[in-house]
Amino acid sequence: MPLPSPLSEPALLLDEVRVRRNLDRMTRRAAAAGVRLRPHFKTHQSHAVGRWFREAGVEAITVSSLAMAEYFVDDGWHDITLAFPFHPGMQGRVEALAQRAAFGIVLADAAALEGVRFSAPLDVWLKIDVGSHRTGLDPDDVDGLRALAASVAGRGDVRLRGLLAHAGHSYAARDTGEILAVHEQTLMLLGRLREDLAGCGPLEISVGDTPTCSIAESFSGASEIRPGNFAFYDLMQWQIGSCDAEDIAVAMACPVVARHPARGELVVHGGAVHFSKDALALDGERVFGLAVNPAPDGWGELQRDVRLVRLSQEHGIVSAPADVIARTRPGDPLLFLPVHSCLTADAMGRYRTLAGESIGMMGRGHRAS
Amino acid sequence: MPLPSPLSEPALLLDEVRVRRNLDRMTRRAAAAGVRLRPHFKTHQSHAVGRWFREAGVEAITVSSLAMAEYFVDDGWHDITLAFPFHPGMQGRVEALAQRAAFGIVLADAAALEGVRFSAPLDVWLKIDVGSHRTGLDPDDVDGLRALAASVAGRGDVRLRGLLAHAGHSYAARDTGEILAVHEQTLMLLGRLREDLAGCGPLEISVGDTPTCSIAESFSGASEIRPGNFAFYDLMQWQIGSCDAEDIAVAMACPVVARHPARGELVVHGGAVHFSKDALALDGERVFGLAVNPAPDGWGELQRDVRLVRLSQEHGIVSAPADVIARTRPGDPLLFLPVHSCLTADAMGRYRTLAGESIGMMGRGHRAS
The missing domain is CATH 3.20.20.10 (Alanine racemase)
Structure with missing residues (x-):
């Protein structure tokens, strides 16, 4: 998948194929009913x-x-x-x-x-x-x-x-x-x-x-x-059974900024102003996002052991296995599925399709009276 | 205080006098040190x-x-x-x-x-x-x-x-x-x-x-x-003792949309996309904002018993005493101090001064690569 190169800051990736597939499934479901x-x-x-x-x-x-x-x-x-x-x-x-x-x-x-x-x-x-x-x-x-x-x-x-x-x-x-x-x-x-x-x-x-x-x-x-x-689904819907992980149509690309092997953690650019602060409980832990591996046509399977566990305004703290941390360098991209795609999209204000096109959203300023 | 009239949606009020006072205090503190x-x-x-x-x-x-x-x-x-x-x-x-x-x-x-x-x-x-x-x-x-x-x-x-x-x-x-x-x-x-x-x-x-x-x-x-x-402070800073409540320089004006006296609750327009989801623990309860009373020159004292206790994307659920609920009508404005002013400002993207002027911020779109 052609990520922004270089990835200077977080980008919200949108998989148009998945959106259209989700949409097609729901229109057929509505028509049938x-x-x-x-x-x-x-x-x-x-x-x-x-x-x-x-x-x-x-x-x-x-x-x-x-x-x-x-x-x-x-x-x-x-x-x-x-x-x-x-x-x-x-x-x-x-x-x-x-x-x-x-x-x-x-x-x-x-x-x-x-x-x-x-x-x-x-x-x-x-x-x-x-x-x-x-x-x-x-x-x-x-x-x-x-x-x-x-x-x-x-x-x-x-x-x-x-x-x-x-x-x-x-x-x-x-x-x-x-x-x-x-x-x-x-x-x-x-x-x-x-x-x-x-x-x-x-x-x-x-x-x-x-x-x-x-x-x-x-x-x-x-x-x-x-x-x-x-249209997008997210980890919350995946957790309750509304969708499969491969139905989730948005993922945040975050550059790694620091490695903390002794803590078993990486730090990425990707915080509350990107993901929002909605979390879910997974294996007894608060999770703000789960990693997926980049793939030629987008992204692949969930990496359940690479997870966003804390967020501040711009920082995301990622817990990850030692081998993942060992092969990671500053500037490398990590992709995360969001917990609540509505709030993540609202926070970002812009999408990037897998074809590299930038798609705009309603502006924040539009909201104020 | 001249609120937007009518208040059709949430507005983030900014008290310039308080900001300049906070700023003056910090510049003097830095100079002295x-x-x-x-x-x-x-x-x-x-x-x-x-x-x-x-x-x-x-x-x-x-x-x-x-x-x-x-x-x-x-x-x-x-x-x-x-x-x-x-x-x-x-x-x-x-x-x-x-x-x-x-x-x-x-x-x-x-x-x-x-x-x-x-x-x-x-x-x-x-x-x-x-x-x-x-x-x-x-x-x-x-x-x-x-x-x-x-x-x-x-x-x-x-x-x-x-x-x-x-x-x-x-x-x-x-x-x-x-x-x-x-x-x-x-x-x-x-x-x-x-x-x-x-x-x-x-x-x-x-x-x-x-x-x-x-x-x-x-x-x-x-x-x-x-x-x-x-510059703004917020309830988190107030709770740990960094500031007094009267130093907090931003407040969200939210129109009331429904009353639920049997639940002891009001519903306002003002949710996660306005406040962000940062919360603090107050009296054993998760709180997303505390009300203040409007005053001629801005807003006055904290109303600790009128509090935002749940947020969804656009809705805010407010617990309030029966007498407050009884005298409230749909469309009435309620003012809330935010828990974390940085995230609230980021979510809103715009301020309204007490003089009624609209002040812009960096755009969301600006963030995307």
């Missing part, structure tokens, strides 16, 4: 990668911030759900977006639409807490939900589109059986709730985290799925 | 904030990456140390920098300069591991250090400038007494080592993490200090 694929673009945050989705037939997308919605509308996306709770401070920017695209917002607090009137039509999804307890309306409060649904359905400025959930607790699963159990509970709960709210008009059901969407064959009752991470 | 202040600019990463340092008389700076060096050379800084270990892949960019500024690099591996010849003159600092065990040469290996120092001193293309250390283990201190103990051990060790290397010419000593530089009165034997975080 008869659900719309509305992928979450917070993972890649890139016009260029988004176009690969368009080429695969994707027309509707999910984003997690106003800035991300604006960025993708600028590239011609015309059916967007902002799957982050609406609050009144968003009104002006949401209206501007709704004039440029079919736009959906999510309601996670009954008071969030109070005092708000939209001048452009848009969809409202009720966010239901199906067990992750991050946010969402309480599914057991059927009376409250019925009142809220009726109130939204009765407004002239929005359309009550349906029930939306993110089963984030699937990330706590430790095998595919546990993932499927979360999936089935989620669909059962939302299906029952839709019956309870039958008087408020036809309601769609939108679900979709990467673990359940990667494993489940059926999405009974749902009309769309919104996985995001599956 | 008779050491050069070479502040680390990785904390703010901003031309505009860097100019405040210049106005305070600072002429020499520290950076942690090539991209950061290039960014600050572009704004006229002409005396820069790259306090991150040199490796051969850096050669071309380092040479280009050394043609534009007095430039220093750091050696943390005896082999890092093998095969490298510079066409522009520059300084080399030997990085000594004074106890943080992140990286640095072993101070007990006096023979090895003497051989390395002689080899560097004998090269025609670089000047052996001195010994450089970062006592990062001062961050593990829990009070100022422990910070001072780390400081004194560091200076004693480096002073003894300089005597051991007396045959290699006059050597400077460069030290400086924010905890020791904020507490110590004397820097006996050192010629310069390199603190960075002190």
Whole structure:
């Protein structure tokens, strides 16, 4: 694989073949299950990668911030759900977006639409807490939900589109059986709730985290799925069984800067501002990344015994066997699969394809108001 | 304080008065101790904030990456140390920098300069591991250090400038007494080592993490200090005693998006891509930020019982007392002091001053090769 030469600083490598393969698998899975694929673009945050989705037939997308919605509308996306709770401070920017695209917002607090009137039509999804307890309306409060649904359905400025959930607790699963159990509970709960709210008009059901969407064959009752991470996958998904290691489509190339054989460690350029600080527990150790060997067409198998074990702002501390340390020189590249590819991509702001092309992302500055 | 109105998304507020006060205190401290202040600019990463340092008389700076060096050379800084270990892949960019500024690099591996010849003159600092065990040469290996120092001193293309250390283990201190103990051990060790290397010419000593530089009165034997975080400080520094809460110069304004009174929690827009995932342990709980009350001239006292306790990519979960939750509405702003201001600033990429001015930072894209 042609790494940047010389590798003066960390580079986030993107394997387009793996991304397109992951994408192809998910589009076929959605088609087979008869659900719309509305992928979450917070993972890649890139016009260029988004176009690969368009080429695969994707027309509707999910984003997690106003800035991300604006960025993708600028590239011609015309059916967007902002799957982050609406609050009144968003009104002006949401209206501007709704004039440029079919736009959906999510309601996670009954008071969030109070005092708000939209001048452009848009969809409202009720966010239901199906067990992750991050946010969402309480599914057991059927009376409250019925009142809220009726109130939204009765407004002239929005359309009550349906029930939306993110089963984030699937990330706590430790095998595919546990993932499927979360999936089935989620669909059962939302299906029952839709019956309870039958008087408020036809309601769609939108679900979709990467673990359940990667494993489940059926999405009974749902009309769309919104996985995001599956485009790249990462070690967290590999650990819970959503993907194989060879599905992971991003790797960080880090130059070695120092060797500490007595400690059994190498130091690389690659820290918290590159990987983010998300870690996973592996063999009882906190791990921020696992090495892979470079290969002619990208990278090969996991090297489980070469692992990022500590990060500071720019430094990564790597524990490695003595023979690996002995043959390593300062400036040599090491490749690491990230623990959480969404945060790693967000931190880096740029990809390098295996063909050596640089691919841009939404800018950080874009985020600020 | 004039917050962005409406507050559609998180904004990182910067209190210029506090920054200038922190800066003034550190410049006076350095002057009193008779050491050069070479502040680390990785904390703010901003031309505009860097100019405040210049106005305070600072002429020499520290950076942690090539991209950061290039960014600050572009704004006229002409005396820069790259306090991150040199490796051969850096050669071309380092040479280009050394043609534009007095430039220093750091050696943390005896082999890092093998095969490298510079066409522009520059300084080399030997990085000594004074106890943080992140990286640095072993101070007990006096023979090895003497051989390395002689080899560097004998090269025609670089000047052996001195010994450089970062006592990062001062961050593990829990009070100022422990910070001072780390400081004194560091200076004693480096002073003894300089005597051991007396045959290699006059050597400077460069030290400086924010905890020791904020507490110590004397820097006996050192010629310069390199603190960075002190410009903003943060909850980590507050917890170990480097600063008071009112010295912390950045706060994140986050709109509330949902209330969960039964859980005793609020949800705000403000997640890992805004704060970073660095946490501290407070009262036995993992905390990602503590609230402060808005005040006419910025913000006031810490609200220790309103705290960020979980973060996902965009969501922040806040535990708060019932009365705070009861009077909060979606869209209301909450202000949080960050745990680690360097990573928070890096994640945000932009500041908003209390006067409402937007201040840019080095771009993410700038980082990629």
